[in-house]
Amino acid sequence: MTTEKRVCVSCNDDITSSTKSVEFKCPNCGEVIRRCGRCRKTMVKWVCKCGFEGP
Ligand SMILES: [Zn+2]
Ligand SMILES: [Zn+2]
Structure with missing residues (x-):
């Protein structure tokens, strides 16, 4: 079971439901x-x- 929270690495926004x-x-x-x-x-x-930094 995976309940890992998905967040944007740049702004830390929750992107779990983002398409x-x-x-x-x-x-x-x-x-x-x-x-x-x-x-x-x-x-x-x-x-x-x-x-590592990336664009
Ligand atoms: Zn973001
Ligand atoms: Zn890395």
């Missing part, structure tokens, strides 16, 4: 990165917990 959110893996460590549609659209940069 515009995206999910991809950090190119550096493979950690799953989630972003809401808004941050994606405005190209807010994200920082993985491994320290």
Whole structure:
């Protein structure tokens, strides 16, 4: 059972029910990165917990 909360990595918004959110893996460590549609659209940069920053 997965009750993991899905939040945007940039703004910390809950994106569990968002349809515009995206999910991809950090190119550096493979950690799953989630972003809401808004941050994606405005190209807010994200920082993985491994320290990797991405556009
Ligand atoms: Zn966001
Ligand atoms: Zn990473």
